[in-house]
Amino acid sequence: VTGGAHPRPGFSAADHAVLALGLEVTGTPKPGNVDRRRDYDDLRFEHFLAGGVGARPGLERAAEGAPVGEAFEAAVAGMSQQSGGNTQFGCLLDLVPLVSAAADGSLTPAGVERVVAGTTVADAAGFYRAFDHVDVTVADPPEGMDDLDVRRGSGAVPAVRERGLTLADVLARSEGDGNAREWERGFPRTFRAAEAMLDDDGPAPDRVARAFLSLLSEEPDTLVRVEQGPDVAYEVMDRAEAAGRDLAAAEDLAEEFHARGINPGTTADVTAAATFVALERGLPV
Amino acid sequence: VTGGAHPRPGFSAADHAVLALGLEVTGTPKPGNVDRRRDYDDLRFEHFLAGGVGARPGLERAAEGAPVGEAFEAAVAGMSQQSGGNTQFGCLLDLVPLVSAAADGSLTPAGVERVVAGTTVADAAGFYRAFDHVDVTVADPPEGMDDLDVRRGSGAVPAVRERGLTLADVLARSEGDGNAREWERGFPRTFRAAEAMLDDDGPAPDRVARAFLSLLSEEPDTLVRVEQGPDVAYEVMDRAEAAGRDLAAAEDLAEEFHARGINPGTTADVTAAATFVALERGLPV
Numbered sequence: 001v002t003g004g005a006h007p008r009p010g011f012s013a014a015d016h017a018v019l020a021l022g023l024e025v026t027g028t029p030k031p032g033n034v035d036r037r038r039d040y041d042d043l044r045f046e047h048f049l050a051g052g053v054g055a056r057p058g059l060e061r062a063a064e065g066a067p068v069g070e071a072f073e074a075a076v077a078g079m080s081q082q083s084g085g086n087t088q089f090g091c092l093l094d095l096v097p098l099v100s101a102a103a104d105g106s107l108t109p110a111g112v113e114r115v116v117a118g119t120t121v122a123d124a125a126g127f128y129r130a131f132d133h134v135d136v137t138v139a140d141p142p143e144g145m146d147d148l149d150v151r152r153g154s155g156a157v158p159a160v161r162e163r164g165l166t167l168a169d170v171l172a173r174s175e176g177d178g179n180a181r182e183w184e185r186g187f188p189r190t191f192r193a194a195e196a197m198l199d200d201d202g203p204a205p206d207r208v209a210r211a212f213l214s215l216l217s218e219e220p221d222t223l224v225r226v227e228q229g230p231d232v233a234y235e236v237m238d239r240a241e242a243a244g245r246d247l248a249a250a251e252d253l254a255e256e257f258h259a260r261g262i263n264p265g266t267t268a269d270v271t272a273a274a275t276f277v278a279l280e281r282g283l284p285v
Numbered sequence: 286v287t288g289g290a291h292p293r294p295g296f297s298a299a300d301h302a303v304l305a306l307g308l309e310v311t312g313t314p315k316p317g318n319v320d321r322r323r324d325y326d327d328l329r330f331e332h333f334l335a336g337g338v339g340a341r342p343g344l345e346r347a348a349e350g351a352p353v354g355e356a357f358e359a360a361v362a363g364m365s366q367q368s369g370g371n372t373q374f375g376c377l378l379d380l381v382p383l384v385s386a387a388a389d390g391s392l393t394p395a396g397v398e399r400v401v402a403g404t405t406v407a408d409a410a411g412f413y414r415a416f417d418h419v420d421v422t423v424a425d426p427p428e429g430m431d432d433l434d435v436r437r438g439s440g441a442v443p444a445v446r447e448r449g450l451t452l453a454d455v456l457a458r459s460e461g462d463g464n465a466r467e468w469e470r471g472f473p474r475t476f477r478a479a480e481a482m483l484d485d486d487g488p489a490p491d492r493v494a495r496a497f498l499s500l501l502s503e504e505p506d507t508l509v510r511v512e513q514g515p516d517v518a519y520e521v522m523d524r525a526e527a528a529g530r531d532l533a534a535a536e537d538l539a540e541e542f543h544a545r546g547i548n549p550g551t552t553a554d555v556t557a558a559a560t561f562v563a564l565e566r567g568l569p570v
Contacts, residue, residue, distance in 0.1 A: 008366040022334040049307040050570045081293040285335045
């Protein structure tokens with residue numbers, strides 16, 4: 001993609017995933033998120049640093065070809081060894097299949113679609129067990145899916161087994177979730193944002209922030225919709241569109257969203273995933 | 286040391302070393318350094334993030350019991366895969382023997398003294414080869430030591446071999462270098478600063494910044510002395526002492542030192558090393 005030698009020949013896919021998590025939280029302004037300039041009282045920059053380092057063993061398992069569910073659960077368990085709570089659950093849900101695809105030499109939409117299609121019931125069980133390690137804000141499950149509510153964590157595994165659902169099946173049932181849509185469709189937003197980051201210029205964290213703003217303007221953020229409702233989610237989208245890719249203009253938005261506690265989730269997750277893909281493809285740092 | 290379960294039971298010594306590098310650059314204000322709030326034009330926060338992730342394979346080798354010189358060269362080679370130049374050479378020089386000691390279950394002054402005493406001529410060769418990977422600002426060598434000038438990198442290895450110098454011998458000849466003094470004396474400033482961080486309270490990056498200020502007030506920084514001369518090095522020490530451990534008071538100092546390009550080196554290195562020891566001993570994040 002970039003031509004020439006890779007700027008980080010010694011970096012493994014797990015290294016790039018950990019660096020992507022670090023760059024994601026460093027990029028600023030990312031309106032409403034913890035970023036290099038902003039903390040929330042109980043969710044701070046250092047929690048993301050520790051979460052990224054802690055997630056590494058799980059990401060390495062993914063790179064070594066471990067089943068996606070097992071690698072994901074390990075990554076979430078590792079991430080949770082800091083006091084900020086859930087920092088990167090959604091990021092890891094996107095990163096694990098991408099790391100698997102990268103380790104297999106096929107970090108492409110088709111490559112990650114193969115990883116998703118290959119998931120099993122055991123992977124779904126690993127996904128549910130990951131919810132035992134950390135509190136994750138999610139929407140109520142669809143009608144008739146109470147026994148599959150992710151908030152049951154490992155308690156839902158018998159129902160998953162009984163229904164014979166793979167992890168791809170489970171995510172296909174997560175209506176309206178931005179990360180689940182990436183899983184279902186070969187990560188189109190992730191790959192598009194990665195290419196935009198590679199075509200962009202300037203320091204990597206600025207490219208991350210611009211990618212975040214673009215993604216935020218494209219569709220309502222899942223976490224904002226769950227926490228603040230659809231009206232706010234659409235408002236956020238419109239406001240991000242108005243800011244465009246102008247980081248100075250987005251500073252005011254960052255102050256406002258932070259004050260209102262509007263903390264986009266899925267948008268940050270896809271940004272981290274896109275940063276990983278861009279790093280693998282030679283994004284300079 | 287801390288009582289109770291370790292807050293990060295899944296973190297290896299290499300994990301804590303990488304996290305220490307991240308927390309070190311996150312702590313703010315660290316007057317004159319790149320920190321969470323300040324960049325230099327060509328040396329930016331993200332270079333330190335990438336340097337820390339890149340150093341990891343070398344740190345893991347140290348944790349696995351590899352010779353110190355080999356682990357250090359690998360860490361520096363990995364660190365250098367970013368465009369900011371030398372970010373953490375001195376930090377790694379301090380971290381590698383500490384990681385070795387930690388992996389051996391003896392992260393104490395006596396434990397790291399054993400690591401230092403056990404270094405060989407091959408370790409000294411690894412140390413010199415590390416200078417091939419990145420430009421490091423150092424003082425001129427003492428009289429009669431030109432053939433051992435570290436700026437020769439691997440070119441000095443024949444002289445090292447001929448003289449039969451171990452890495453401990455080489456560092457003992459580095460007159461006036463703050464990191465070399467830590468090596469010679471069982472890392473006294475490192476362990477003292479680590480205990481102060483554990484006794485401190487508040488978020489980890491604030492403890493890092495206060496540890497940095499204390500260390501900066503204790504003795505002239507080696508890098509400041511080499512780059513700006515002894516008068517400035519003493520001025521920096523006095524100004525840090527006047528700021529005390531008051532992070533608000535140190536903000537003005539950070540603005541001034543940054544504007545004057547006064548970028549303390551050894552002080553940051555010892556701070557990173559102390560952060561590693563504190564993390565191993567249960568510093569909460």
